[in-house]
Amino acid sequence: MSRILFDHVYKQYGKDKQNVVKDFNLEIEDKEFVVFVGPSGCGKSTTLRMLAGLEDISKGEIYINDAIVNDLPPKDRDIAMVFQNYALYPNMSVYENIAFGLRLRKLPKHEIDLAVKRAARILEIEPYLERKPRQLSGGQRQRVALGRAIVRNPQVFLMDEPLSNLDAKLRVQMRSELIRLHKQLEVTTIYVTHDQTEAMTMASRIVVMKDGVIQQIAVPEEIYNNPSNTFVASFIGSPPMNFMEGKLEEQGGKLEFHTSRFSLEIPQGNAKALIAKRLAGKAVTLGVRPENISVEQLYFEAFPNAVITGIHKFDELMGADRFLHLDVGGPNLLVVRTSPRNHYDDEMKISAAIDMHKALFFDRDSGERLCGS
Numbered sequence: 001m002s003r004i005l006f007d008h009v010y011k012q013y014g015k016d017k018q019n020v021v022k023d024f025n026l027e028i029e030d031k032e033f034v035v036f037v038g039p040s041g042c043g044k045s046t047t048l049r050m051l052a053g054l055e056d057i058s059k060g061e062i063y064i065n066d067a068i069v070n071d072l073p074p075k076d077r078d079i080a081m082v083f084q085n086y087a088l089y090p091n092m093s094v095y096e097n098i099a100f101g102l103r104l105r106k107l108p109k110h111e112i113d114l115a116v117k118r119a120a121r122i123l124e125i126e127p128y129l130e131r132k133p134r135q136l137s138g139g140q141r142q143r144v145a146l147g148r149a150i151v152r153n154p155q156v157f158l159m160d161e162p163l164s165n166l167d168a169k170l171r172v173q174m175r176s177e178l179i180r181l182h183k184q185l186e187v188t189t190i191y192v193t194h195d196q197t198e199a200m201t202m203a204s205r206i207v208v209m210k211d212g213v214i215q216q217i218a219v220p221e222e223i224y225n226n227p228s229n230t231f232v233a234s235f236i237g238s239p240p241m242n243f244m245e246g247k248l249e250e251q252g253g254k255l256e257f258h259t260s261r262f263s264l265e266i267p268q269g270n271a272k273a274l275i276a277k278r279l280a281g282k283a284v285t286l287g288v289r290p291e292n293i294s295v296e297q298l299y300f301e302a303f304p305n306a307v308i309t310g311i312h313k314f315d316e317l318m319g320a321d322r323f324l325h326l327d328v329g330g331p332n333l334l335v336v337r338t339s340p341r342n343h344y345d346d347e348m349k350i351s352a353a354i355d356m357h358k359a360l361f362f363d364r365d366s367g368e369r370l371c372g373s
Helices: 044-052 094-104 109-123 138-150 168-185 196-202 220-225 230-235 268-276 297-302
Strands: 004-013 018-028 033-037 059-064 079-082 156-160 188-193 205-210 213-218 242-251 254-258 263-265 283-288 307-317 322-327 334-338 349-354 360-363 369-371
Touching: 004 044, 018 044, 018 213, 033 044, 033 196, 044 079, 044 156, 044 188, 044 205, 079 138, 094 109, 094 138, 109 138, 109 168, 138 168, 168 196, 188 196, 196 220, 205 220, 205 230, 213 220, 213 230, 230 242, 230 283, 230 360, 242 334, 254 268, 268 369, 297 349, 322 349, 334 349
Parallel strands: 033 188, 033 205, 079 156, 156 188
Antiparallel strands: 004 018, 004 059, 205 213, 242 254, 242 283, 254 263, 283 360, 307 322, 307 349, 322 334, 360 369
């Protein structure tokens, strides 16, 4: 069992005790793969380092398997950490790098040999055991760093942006390797990244952070489809969610989202929820993903009262998709996902229909989600 609990944890710096991490509460179950994601400086790596014992905790408690570890030295926490820069010894072979920690613990030579070769086999680096780090590619070096962690047979793996130094193709490959490794070893893992794609593809649960504060904790599907606020909605997803400012108004027994340029009818279910919260007549922010807006006839037939017209400014061909960027009169361009076969001229008028069942509504001031799918 490798259960981890953060109980009202704070990290403060300076004489004014500025909160870098504020009131962090999280329970991680045995064998979970939890990803901390957020922009640079949001406190995710600091939180990881507090768990590892590399940073002092200002307030609160951290538990590993029901034991408080606040004052426990890093070497006694039974945690293995993989860093962004690999931290390999350049004058040692791959074998020696992987074996280094075991030799410090004075394990018998045959046990070290078995552990190193097992890790090398799992990571498919057996042919490179006699090489030095400088003779390896970035992906191979990262595997060596992982091997050094694996041989320790720890309770918990901590990974601090381990793929950020790799090129795009290698990052995709190593993501798959890490998922496979986690399934094989079944060790509780906490992974830190600023890359929302890594978070979405690897995590069993995602912890989204901003300014040292948890914004949302949920499985990837929930984070994507039901973000708790506009920050999460904009940070998770590529391209990010579209936002439009407007007002909710009742018209002839129906609720509509109005701007100075257009109005969109809100489906009955969402309308009832918004009216029940006394939001009719209030200014709100509407959020909708690019894939829930379409220029296809099927959408116009399904959502005849949720059509918006804009001016085509440019588009991005992404292989299987084309993303149109339309000026609909707001501060931001509206991004619409469409088929790569469709072609449009610049400054051309384009109409698109919105699946209002998938639309989300956020408080204009706080950014908190009001209701939606």
